[in-house]
Amino acid sequence: MMKLRAILTMSVYAILVTFASFWMAKQSYSWFPPEASAEGKLLDDLFSLFTGLGTFIYLGVIGPFLYSLIFHRASKYDLSDAPPIEGNTWLEIIWTAIPLALVLTLAFVSYRTYEKMSIRGPMELVHLHLPQVVESAYAEPFDSTPQQEIQNAAQSASVEQIDVTARQWAWVFHYPEQDVTSTELHLPVDRRIRFTLRSEDVLHGFYIPAFRLDQYLVPNQEIDFELTPVKTGTYRLRDSMYSGTYFAANQTDVVVQTPDEYQRWLADAATQTPSPAFNQAAYEYGQTSEPGAGSTKDKVAVRGWATIPPAPPPVVNYAPKHEPVSPPA
Amino acid sequence: MTNISLEPIDIVRGQPYPGAPDNWKRFFTFSTDHKVIGIQYIVTSFFFFLVGGLFAMIMRGELITPEADLIDRTVYNALFTMHGSVMLFFWTFPVLVGLGNYLVPLMIGARDMAFPRLNAVSFWMIPVAGVLMMTSFLVPGGPSQSGWWAYPPVSLQNPTGNLINGQVLWILAVAISGVSSIMGAVNFVTTIFRMRTPGMTWFKTPAFVWAVLGAQLIQLYGLPALTGGAIMLLLDLTIGTSFFAPERGGNPILYQHFFWFYSHPAVYVMVLPAFGIFSEVLPVHARKPLFGYRVIAASSILITIISGTVWVHHMYASATPPWMRMFFMVTTMLVAVPSGIKVFGWVATVWGGKIRFTTPMLFALGGISNWLFAGITGIFLGSVPIDLHVHNTYFVVGHFHYVLYGAIVMGIYAAIYHWFPKMTGRMYYEGLGKLHFVLTYVGTALIFLPMHPLGLMGMPRRVASYDPEFAYWNVVASIGGFLLGLSTLPFILNMVSAWIRGEKVGNNPWRAYGLEWLTSSPPSVENYEQLPLVISGPYGYGKNQPLVSNIPNPGLTEFPESLPKSLMQETTS
Numbered sequence: 001m002m003k004l005r006a007i008l009t010m011s012v013y014a015i016l017v018t019f020a021s022f023w024m025a026k027q028s029y030s031w032f033p034p035e036a037s038a039e040g041k042l043l044d045d046l047f048s049l050f051t052g053l054g055t056f057i058y059l060g061v062i063g064p065f066l067y068s069l070i071f072h073r074a075s076k077y078d079l080s081d082a083p084p085i086e087g088n089t090w091l092e093i094i095w096t097a098i099p100l101a102l103v104l105t106l107a108f109v110s111y112r113t114y115e116k117m118s119i120r121g122p123m124e125l126v127h128l129h130l131p132q133v134v135e136s137a138y139a140e141p142f143d144s145t146p147q148q149e150i151q152n153a154a155q156s157a158s159v160e161q162i163d164v165t166a167r168q169w170a171w172v173f174h175y176p177e178q179d180v181t182s183t184e185l186h187l188p189v190d191r192r193i194r195f196t197l198r199s200e201d202v203l204h205g206f207y208i209p210a211f212r213l214d215q216y217l218v219p220n221q222e223i224d225f226e227l228t229p230v231k232t233g234t235y236r237l238r239d240s241m242y243s244g245t246y247f248a249a250n251q252t253d254v255v256v257q258t259p260d261e262y263q264r265w266l267a268d269a270a271t272q273t274p275s276p277a278f279n280q281a282a283y284e285y286g287q288t289s290e291p292g293a294g295s296t297k298d299k300v301a302v303r304g305w306a307t308i309p310p311a312p313p314p315v316v317n318y319a320p321k322h323e324p325v326s327p328p329a
Numbered sequence: 330m331t332n333i334s335l336e337p338i339d340i341v342r343g344q345p346y347p348g349a350p351d352n353w354k355r356f357f358t359f360s361t362d363h364k365v366i367g368i369q370y371i372v373t374s375f376f377f378f379l380v381g382g383l384f385a386m387i388m389r390g391e392l393i394t395p396e397a398d399l400i401d402r403t404v405y406n407a408l409f410t411m412h413g414s415v416m417l418f419f420w421t422f423p424v425l426v427g428l429g430n431y432l433v434p435l436m437i438g439a440r441d442m443a444f445p446r447l448n449a450v451s452f453w454m455i456p457v458a459g460v461l462m463m464t465s466f467l468v469p470g471g472p473s474q475s476g477w478w479a480y481p482p483v484s485l486q487n488p489t490g491n492l493i494n495g496q497v498l499w500i501l502a503v504a505i506s507g508v509s510s511i512m513g514a515v516n517f518v519t520t521i522f523r524m525r526t527p528g529m530t531w532f533k534t535p536a537f538v539w540a541v542l543g544a545q546l547i548q549l550y551g552l553p554a555l556t557g558g559a560i561m562l563l564l565d566l567t568i569g570t571s572f573f574a575p576e577r578g579g580n581p582i583l584y585q586h587f588f589w590f591y592s593h594p595a596v597y598v599m600v601l602p603a604f605g606i607f608s609e610v611l612p613v614h615a616r617k618p619l620f621g622y623r624v625i626a627a628s629s630i631l632i633t634i635i636s637g638t639v640w641v642h643h644m645y646a647s648a649t650p651p652w653m654r655m656f657f658m659v660t661t662m663l664v665a666v667p668s669g670i671k672v673f674g675w676v677a678t679v680w681g682g683k684i685r686f687t688t689p690m691l692f693a694l695g696g697i698s699n700w701l702f703a704g705i706t707g708i709f710l711g712s713v714p715i716d717l718h719v720h721n722t723y724f725v726v727g728h729f730h731y732v733l734y735g736a737i738v739m740g741i742y743a744a745i746y747h748w749f750p751k752m753t754g755r756m757y758y759e760g761l762g763k764l765h766f767v768l769t770y771v772g773t774a775l776i777f778l779p780m781h782p783l784g785l786m787g788m789p790r791r792v793a794s795y796d797p798e799f800a801y802w803n804v805v806a807s808i809g810g811f812l813l814g815l816s817t818l819p820f821i822l823n824m825v826s827a828w829i830r831g832e833k834v835g836n837n838p839w840r841a842y843g844l845e846w847l848t849s850s851p852p853s854v855e856n857y858e859q860l861p862l863v864i865s866g867p868y869g870y871g872k873n874q875p876l877v878s879n880i881p882n883p884g885l886t887e888f889p890e891s892l893p894k895s896l897m898q899e900t901t902s
């Protein structure tokens with residue numbers, strides 16, 4: 001009788017937990033910024049799987065835990081001990097083996113996802129780095145859409161090359177074919193993009209949350225980094241690796257356009273004469289070093305310490321028109 | 330007139346008796362008694378906890394609005410650097426060393442640590458290093474602003490050009506604390522290996538001692554790497570060598586290897602003792618043996634070994650070659666297994682127990698629930714593709730605070746409450762303790778849970794300003810932060826007033842198994858009149874068998890007169 005009830009309770013709980021896990025796995029897609037790259041879609045699926053399993057483990061453990069805390073309390077005057085159960089070999093083997101199998105599976109699934117992201121060989125490739133143990137990972141035919149998209153993008157047209165330079169504290173994008181420079185990143189949709197990442201001073205992080213990929217820029221190294229935008233729109237590029245005083249302001253917009261718009265933008269920018277772009281760090285630095293001037297300084301309650309001066313604002317063909325607000329809208 | 334001469338003096342050591350009830354002066358001496366040193370560690374580090382917490386409050390004040398408008402960016406950057414450094418090097422590490430210092434010799438039936446003088450030296454280096462780090466607020470250019478990682482090239486930039494600058498002081502302070510930790514580790518490992526009382530075989534040794542052993546072994550193999558890295562960084566910074574400076578041909582990524590080779594295992598230096606505390610507190614307050622004690626004990630050592638092989642998971646985005654990413658992903662996932670085993674063991678320990686929700690029990694249970702959550706997000710982070718999205722975002726900040734605050738700080742609180750009657754002979758106030766727990770638990774969830782969605786949305790860590798889309802969760806987090814600040818007040822009030830005038834309780838108010846409960850509260854200078862002869866395992870609840878053969882242990886089987894009033898109230902209300 002007792003046993004039956006226990007089994008029943010456990011089954012009902014297991015079903016509830018399963019439902020909750022599926023629900024969370026679905027929910028997890030809504031926690032992210034827009035899904036604007038093919039790689040991002042792969043990541044979101046992986047994350048959803050982790051969320052589902054994670055929820056299952058969490059609820060599976062916390063349920064019995066709470067149950068026991070509620071129902072196994074000592075009664076008021078009961079100072080006796082509980083039965084001296086010291087362990088159970090089978091139980092211990094099971095709860096070692098299952099997590100072991102689970103994490104190895106998760107590692108394997110993560111590996112597969114990683115492989116699919118880097119279908120044209122390594123997603124990121126380091127020059128000037130001696131041990132190049134990288135072999136291209138050829139993908140087998142696979143029916144998932146993101147991978148198809150990566151494949152299509154990679155095969156349909158040549159890869160779009162863009163040089164990225166980071167410095168304290170600005171981003172400069174160079175389009176070598178047209179020899180255009182810009183402080184805003186424009187990308188054509190559905191094309192494989194190859195960035196060559198360079199840093200002029202310290203470590204920076206090339207991080208566009210809508211694309212779900214983060215890569216450090218390392219001084220003295222050229223790092224190739226590929227991805228495939230699949231959704232037009234305006235997103236945000238954020239420096240993710242702490243780079244000193246104006247780190248938090250080292251951000252810019254990423255505009256993913258249809259190929260036509262993109263070409264028009266490039267042609268347009270090529271006609272502009274290079275001029276200094278607005279730069280948030282240089283702007284704020286100017287405010288604090290000119291005594292008595294400027295709004296930023298007056299707003300700040302505590303004066304700061306010495307800082308590395310920002311590099312002069314980049315001179316580029318194209319720069320978005322920003323109002324001097326912090327952070328730029 | 331001369332009160333001093335009336336104090337009982339231990340002739341041999343020229344020290345006042347630590348056990349002398351009212352003699353608080355001993356805490357300000359170069360005492361070699363491990364119990365005095367333990368409390369010195371705990372109180373000193375708690376002071377730094379408050380300092381680091383104050384920095385955090387200011388940071389949360391800045392982050393309550395998107396713009397950088399409360400403090401200058403340089404100040405914010407200095408504050409998060411100092412916050413992280415103080416919290417790790419001057420709070421978490423030393424407070425755990427303090428608890429270990431107090432408890433390990435008592436738990437293994439030793440009269441002191443193996444090298445008492447070394448022990449005292451290790452302690453006194455902590456306030457020296459801490460004050461050194463604080464003085465960096467006074468030098469021109471202010472404190473280091475390169476984060477607690479001090480990654481070059483940012484850490485090498487030195488805007489003032491002075492030789493004495495915040496970064497140099499930071500490195501020196503960290504190096505001193507590292508030397509102190511190495512000396513402490515030698516002391517702990519020797520003590521645990523050589524000074525267990527007769528009869529205490531490895532599998533009669535309490536889980537806490539196993540955990541401390543695992544943690545201190547990590548200090549021994551890991552700290553030399555960090556110290557080496559720090560020295561090279563110092564040379565780069567002061568005399569212009571080129572280990573890490575890229576403009577002189579150095580490799581900044583190399584530093585990251587030195588740093589994380591130690592600093593990943595270091596998180597286990599911090600969390601293992603907390604695990605040990607959970608393993609000690611649960612059986613006492615659930616009146617049941619620790620479930621799977623041998624496995625829990627041995628898994629500590631397993632963690633010690635595996636955690637030495639996972640450091641590159643902090644460097645997935647550092648231009649590491651793919652094979653490295655994959656290798657370290659697998660090892661990182663593996664380290665979750667021994668940690669998971671422990672959680673299952675704890676749940677099985679309380680299952681079917683006779684649970685009493687005393688304050689230490691609440692903190693231990695709360696800590697375990699937070700650790701479960703943090704462990705799961707840790708597996709997320711171990712997966713390379715997921716980490717490439719959330720690395721260096723608030724998701725990571727949420728994760729490690731769930732470990733550090735949710736599990737470790739809660740474990741520390743559990744330990745302080747649980748052994749408070751042993752350290753002082755008095756009982757803390759249960760009501761204040763419960764208030765403290767509720768504030769801490771709610772505050773932790775409010776501040777650190779919202780950091781996870783923030784990170785997934787793409788908010789980078791270490792930012793003084795952020796885009797308005799992140800404002801909502803940041804307000805919630807700031808409120809939680811202030812709540813956590815508030816939560817320390819009932820704790821301080823409780824500790825101070827209970828130490829002065831709390832209810833006097835006997836040697837074993839919890840009716841607990843364990844050698845430390847066989848001696849007086851507070852224990853006398855040499856801990857035991859005669860060394861206990863251990864004859865059974867450490868968690869004999871419900872078995873009605875004596876723990877040692879040569880000391881009577883009345884509290885366990887009889888109805889205890891010594892049961893504190895507060896506990897009776899708890900059980901009768």
Ligand code: HEM
Binds near residue numbers: 477
């Ligand atoms: C009231 C409690 C606390 C609050 C409000 C708080 C808040 C914060 C904030 C806002 C950051 C900066 C995040 C970023 O921008 O990257 C941070 C970083 C950090 N915190 Fe805490 N924290 C608290 C407690 C703790 C505790 C108890 C520990 C350690 C045991 C700790 C360890 C750290 C570390 C290691 C960092 C990273 C520092 C760095 O990025 O260099 N914190 N904390």
Ligand SMILES: [Cu+2]
Binds near residue numbers: 592594596639640643
């Ligand atoms: Cu780690």
